[in-house]
Amino acid sequence: MALKELEVRYATTRSKDYKLADAEGLYLLVRPNGSKLWRFKYRYHGKEKLLSFGSYPGVSLAAARLRRAEAKVALGQGIDPGAKDKPAPVKTFEEAARAWHANRLASLDEGHASRLLTRLERDAFPAFGNCELRTVTSADVLAMVRRVEARGALDVSRRLKQHVSQIYRFAIPHEWASTDPAEHLSELLKPKPRTRHMARVRIDELPQLVRAIDQYDGDETPKRRAVTRAALLFTLLTWARTNETRLARWDEFEGLDGPEPLWRVPASRMKMEREHIVPLAPAVVALLAKLRAQSSDTYVFAGDKLGQPISQNTMIYGCYRMGYRGRQTVHGFRGIASTWANEAECFRPDWIEMALAHAEQDEVRGAYNSALYLTPRRRMLEAWAAVVTEMIAA
CATH class of the missing domain: 1.10.443.10 (Intergrase catalytic core)
Known part of the structure; x- marks a missing residue:
């Protein structure tokens, strides 16, 4: 049975990935982190293959169906739809991070955008900026965060962990990476000190x-x-x-x-x-x-x-x-x-x-x-x- 727009919009997260099937190989992959990714499963020369159409709501149900139709036209012509117009792979974390930052510039205050990039340049890029995006591990991210925590910058360490996750959430739909190494690190971060309420009269x-x-x-x-x-x-x-x-x-x-x-x-x-x-x-x-x-x-x-x-x-x-x-x-x-x-x-x-x-x-x-x-x-x-x-x- 074909999906309805409301089913896609209100699809809730679960502890594991799950799929909502539309029809003719198109489905929505709902991940525990809340991302909703369009996938199209098809066969080419007898081999099962998978094509990514982007993430919802950036790509609507109607748009995903249109891309499925285009892919089926290509298949009918004997063309592998997954072999054309594929984005050039981003090889390093720094390349992905800069692409993510450039994608967000229009929605950020100039000062905020500058501070965000400065955090990455100061701490994340020296740690694993030159590493291939798929090879960065949770241990790599945690080690970077620990170095920031060691200088007492607990708020910055949490923001950096958040930025790394955002970069991977940006990279995964582009098929530059398949997992987010920072996804399960929140409980390992050093807790913030208890808020000390400033003195005030009754x-x-x-x-x-x-x-x-x-x-x-x-x-x-x-x-x-x-x-x-x-x-x-x-x-x-x-x-x-x-x-x-x-x-x-x-x-x-x-x-x-x-x-x-x-x-x-x-x-x-x-x-x-x-x-x-x-x-x-x-x-x-x-x-x-x-x-x-x-x-x-x-x-x-x-x-x-x-x-x-x-x-x-x-x-x-x-x-x-x-x-x-x-x-x-x-x-x-x-x-x-x-x-x-x-x-x-x-x-x-x-x-x-x-x-x-x-x-x-x-x-x-x-x-x-x-x-x-x-x-x-x-x-x-x-x-x-x-x-x-x-x-x-x-």
Whole structure:
């Protein structure tokens, strides 16, 4: 019985490879890693042969059937369909990796694409870049990962393992390789250290913290005090990380005079290496307008020297001067905001996670939508800003 499009689309993974037959030798091979590969089995001069038509959904059911028809026409003419238009074999891992990277360039941010290739050039290519793709073993990949782990770069080691798998998933449908040597290594990777939550005050202590920021009077020059106060308040209102705030540039802000102002944080400054869009509440726009009137620097939170932002420690030292050493960190502002939003029970968890830029990076799936939930996130951040503003006025 011929396959239906829905059967192909919703075919689930199992512990082993299995086939969904269409007709006349065409079938879909469903692999444990989730890939769905079109195969056409035929006989030529009495010998059984197999032809690959690519992977679903890149090649639809209708397209696979069309290729089957073309192959049968060739067979009818006495031609082996598997002998024509075969791609030149990619002999080394590096060649396959560069082909995979080139195939993805259009969907990647320029900075992200550069970092991705740099990881491979620094660690994977020296390890087995010159090896034939089919000869790279799980032990080879694990040894490369262990070397990266040894220098403490656990996040990079996991990304490299993921990249190797992606390269092989790209190579297998092209028949450059038949297995993924990194497929079963996840449980062997060194575990990430437990997350250490940054110090923060209880939600009921938030009013005192907000008023301390508003009345900030640190042992600094008047100009420096004003910038430190503004940076602390901006970070609290936007749920940003320290470097996202201190390196903010004026050209990242859009529509400050319009109804839907926003801050577009570039991927190069984000932990998840993805662009992040922050909708801005009126209180934030007012704060920016005041800063803009006082400075013509490139950076929003300018340091003492022209063209330089405030230092990495400016805001945390500000917390110390307010008497919050050991009780409140700048990163801890995000935890307070998250607690408030979750306790409010009117904001969905995925809105909160997106506002915190916690969305998990899955490079196998489609492009990350940095504007996801933008409207409800705007309402949420405006409500948060209203709460903070009321505390200042109290």
